Structure formats: structure tokens, C-alpha cells
Amino acid sequence: MKFTAVASLAAMGLLAAAPLTAQERVTYKSAKTGSSYYQMGVELAEAMKTGTDGAISVTVEESQGSVQNVMEVRARGGDYVFTTPPALVGAAQGAKGPFEGKGAPAFDEIRALFPIPSLTMHFVVAEKAGAQGLEDLAGKSVLLGSGSFGATEGEKYLELFGLTDSVEIADSELSNAVAALKNGQIDAFVTAGSYPAPNVIEAAASTPVTILSMTDEQVAETGRTRLVIPAGTYAGQDSDVVTTSLPVVAYATTKMSDDTAYTMTKTFWEEREALADSAKWWAAVTPDLLENITTQIHPGALRYYEEIGAPITDAQR
Template sequence: MYFRKTLIAGSLVLGAAATGLAAETRVTYKSAKTGSSYYQMGVELAEAMKAGTDGEISVTVEESQGSVQNVMEVRARGADYVFTTPPALVGLAQQGKAMFEGKSSPQFEEIRALFPIPSLTMHFVMSADSEATSLEDLAGKTILLGKGSFGANEGAKYLELFGLSDDVTIADAELSNAVNALKNGRIDGFVTAGSFPAPNVIEAAASTPVTVLSLTDDQIAETKRTRLVIPAGTYAGQETDIVTTSLPVAAFTTTQMDDDTAYELTKTYWEQKEELADVSRWWNGVTPELLENVTTAFHPGALRYYEEAGIAVPATN
């Protein structure tokens, strides 16, 4: 296993080797908070880039306070900058809407996509004893949502959207306590969002019988989120597919990055994906079909790889 939690400092060095890259091309990857699954993904990706290019690409993984910050930093970053964010946020930034209102910048128009990474996936995890098999069955149950996270906010939104807010008791506890609370019967279920397989769902399913709820296609349409299927067998005791919602996430750069570097980053990412999945199973959730969720134009270097590989990209490119 090539994975080591090593961060390789540096900035981008451009050169003219046969591949278009210098002996060492250094890239900064703006990820998420230290300790989060997305920060761990960044470290894994850095190691994959190093291994897949024989050290020609080195990646520094930087901690981030969130996707909005990642987008905002485009204004002050250079050609070495790669960052992760939901594609929808890039669109909002380019339109100067929502959290980007009054903060428009010409640099936002230079953002270009590289490749998708694992999506934020909603999990409604219920104890088997609760006998809940659908969202409607949450009525009368005690649910732990956590506080402040995407999953907590999204879970609360769904309860409101489907008329369950007054019928569900929200446990006053942190999500980190969810598995123990479920095992001890203090809650009937919890809501979490993360790339699947989610570590806390793996732990819950391994320690007590659980049911991860599916949403109907009509419910998914009401949420205005992206439909995602968690294959049967992902979690212990899961005999059928789980149909749920997700928030796509992708890696982006800007037009300042040269085409050869963007090409090598994209090519190496897809060629190393099998090895990445050997390190963490959440990389199995990334397929070329996720490119359809990217509404931003792709970097010309990335497009060169997709054309060579025969991988279709959205019609906007």
C-alpha cells in the first residue's frame, strides 16, 4: 500500500520536459478540515499523484474551512491551485448569487473542472428494532441529526419538506455519539452525510442490525438533489440497493494552470483510481458518469484526456 500521511510542500514549477512537465511539478490541493473524510481523500490523492507520476507531481494538501472558502481563494491563488467544492457553488460564484452576492470577481470566470471526487451522500440510518423502512416511518421516532454539518442541515430540511418536523424527536447530542446511542437504544436512528461507505455507518451496521432508508424517486425530485445508488452489500446486512440523495463534489483549477499539468493530473487520477479504492472504498463511488453533475467548463488539459480515453463530458463543454 503506497498510502502515507505525508504532505509535500511547495508551489507549481513549470517547465518543458518531453511530457510538458518539469522534473517536479508542485500543486496545492485545498481540501477540507483536518480529520474529515475529504481531507483524508486529499492525502490519499496526493500519494496517488506521486506514485502515478514517479514523483513528477507533488501535492501539498491544505486544510480548509469549507467549500466557499476554497472558491473565494481563487481570487488570490496562482497556476498551482486545485480545490474541491460542489459544482453548484462554482455556478453561484460565477453568477454572484447567495453566499457570493456582492463578492463577484473576474477570477471566478476562470474556474475550470478537472475530475469528480466522491459525493456527499445522505444516509438515514435506523435501528432494526425501530421497524422503520421508509421516511414516513420516522414519525414518532427519536433521531440524531448532529449540529452544523451538511448532513444535519439537509436532514432537518427533509423532515420539514416531508411534513415530519412535528412528529420526530430530535436528540440533543453530537453526531460522534450516534453509534453508541443507537446501540444502547437511546435513539432510533441518525442522519449522516459523507462519501459511501461512510465510516460511522460501517461501524453502526457492524455492531447492531440497522436499516439505511431509501427515498422514492418523487421524494428525491422534491429535495432537488442528485439521485445516487449505494450498491447492495456496501454495509453489513444490506441485501438491496439503497436509493438516496447526494451532493456532487469535484476538483477544480483555473485557466492559469497550463494544459499539460491539467492533463497529467486528470490522467493520473483516473489511472490511479483502482489503487485509490484499495486504500479507501469510497473511491469506488467515483465513475465517469459523475462528470454529468459538473456544470462548469472543463480545463482544456482535462478535456484532452477525456477525448483520448473516449469518456463523454457534459454537452456544455
């Protein structure tokens, strides 16, 4: 009878996961110190501590980039959690792109836990420049910066939409963008970051700006993921902005126990609202972003998603 009762509870999803028997120590590797993604790691570590009453202790470790994060899977254990765009996991498992000739069996053991804020493209233009769409950048001076995803992506879009020869590229670093826009030295700058992006907040607060919206046709042409920045995200932004994004996901490997993966995933979603209250970029993370995961989800995380009825595809199982 006792067994039947327990089985019934389990079938109804009312049994909690087995508690962690000791403090689990996890290393979370994301991005360079000082970046928004490193700050997210710090926030996530605190949320894990709070949400598990200290049962999971997360140490945030600086990273030089997403490729490095994936490569380190080969030498890491079950306590390793890292962030990267889903496409890079697929590339590693297929020994393609930056992983060509560097394939490893460990890559096949990578499993997703939960999405984090996406890298979001922002085309920020001084309002007085009168631009309403990407095509209006013709004849304008644009600061792209260098060495970042936003700079590379921005340059690609200028070429893709036939603007390379009609746009003056400002020779300056992205860190100078807000001051240069405010002083009229440039007409626009391009940046990528989870929204609301700090430099875009600063720009919109210091001078009237327009954040350019893309058409669905333009988004499709870029091959990136469509994303909507809701109206009111930035000062003076009265309508939604359609743009592109690069999804980012937190991953572990099959070396991580199912219970730890379950607890981390459950805690993340249960603490997400509190995270969003202290840092608005977490508000952009919803279960809809699970569709951006293109490889398998960790069995422990999958258990949680099945409990809450999240939409999971066969390819993610």
C-alpha cells in the same frame, strides 16, 4: 514524411502529452483536518506521486469549507487545486448565494478537473424500530447533530416530508450517534459522507440497522442528485439503497498549464482502481459522475476526456 507520421499518431490519440519538464508543486485544498475529505486529499496526493513518479508533488492544505476554497481563487496561482460542489462554482460565477456582492473576474477562470466521492445522505435506523421508509420516522427519536451539511439537509427533509412535528430530535452531537443507537437512546441518526461512511460502517457492525431508501419521487422533491448505494456496502444491507447526494469536484483555474491539468486528470483516473483498493469510497467515482459538472472543464483535462471518449457536453467545453 516525419511530420505526416507524427500527425497520424496524434490523430489516432497515440502520442502522449509532453512530459512535465520539472517537478510541479500543487496545493490541494479540501476540508478540515480529520474529515473524510481531508483523508481523501492525502490519498490523492500519494496517488499523484506514485502515478507520476514524483513529477507532481501535492501538498494537502486544511480548509474551513467549500465557500472558502472558491473565494481563495482570487489570490491563488496556477498551482491551486480545490474541491467544492459544482453548484457553488456556478453561484460564484453568477455572484449569487454566498457570493452575492462578492463577484470577481477570477471566478470565471475556474475549470473542472475530475469528480471525487459525493456527499451521500444516510438515514440510519435501528432495525428494531421497524422503519422501511422516511415516512416511518414519525414517532421516532432522530439525531441530526449540528453545523454539518448532513444536519442541515436532514432537517430540510423532515420538514419537506411533513415529519418535523412528529419526530423527536435528539439533543446530541453526531459523534455520539453510534453509541446512542446501540444503547437504544435514539432510534435513528442522519449523516452525510462519501460511502461507505465510517460512522455507518461502525453502526452496522455493532447493531442491526436499516438504511432507509427513498423513492424517486422523494429524491426529485429534494432537488438533489440521485445516488444508489449498492447492496452489500454495509453489514446487513441486502438491497440497493436509493438516496440523495451532493456531487463534489476537484477544480483548478485557467492559470494551471494544460499539461499539468492533463497529467493530473490522466493520473487520477489511472490510479482510481488502486485508490479504491485502499479506500472503498473511491470505487463510487466513475466517468458517469462527469455529468454533474455544470461549468467548463479545464482544456488539459478535456484533452484527456476526449482521448478516452468520455461523454462531454458542449457546456463543459
